[in-house]
Amino acid sequence: MAFLSVSAKEKIHIEELKQLLYENAIGDKLSTDQTMVTNICHVEALQRTKAALDSVSEGLVNPVTSDFLAMDIKQALHYLGEITGQVTTDDLLENIFRKFCIGK
Known part of the structure; x- marks a missing residue:
């Protein structure tokens, strides 16, 4: 140093x-050719997106019904929506209240 x-x-x-x-x-x-994510909320949303997409991949390898695949895809889109702003403030507030039990 x-x-x-x-x-x-x-x-x-x-x-x-x-x-x-x-x-x-x-x-x-x-x-x-790399992307750096500096917002911890975005990192967590990307991790949850990956987990949901991993579930989709697993469902394609070990066939599950299309309903389960659709739920995992919808979940991945929801997490990406947290980053892009497609998720509403009410959704974010509900998430905060659910995680931290604020006001109870």
Whole structure:
């Protein structure tokens, strides 16, 4: 790790600090063919989407009725809707109340 003297007041080595932070945090780990998700709610929604789509894949390999496949697909679309804004505020509030028992 490098040593760098910095002064926010005098604005000394601020750009160097930014560069050093970037190199230590990301460096060459990020490429243009990858996507970085920085919002924890979006990460969780993507994880739930993947789980729902995994259920769809499993249902195609070990055949289940189309009703079950449709439910899993609808669930995946719902989770993607949380990211794109297609899920209403009421849906989000219901989710918050259900998870955290606010107001009980």
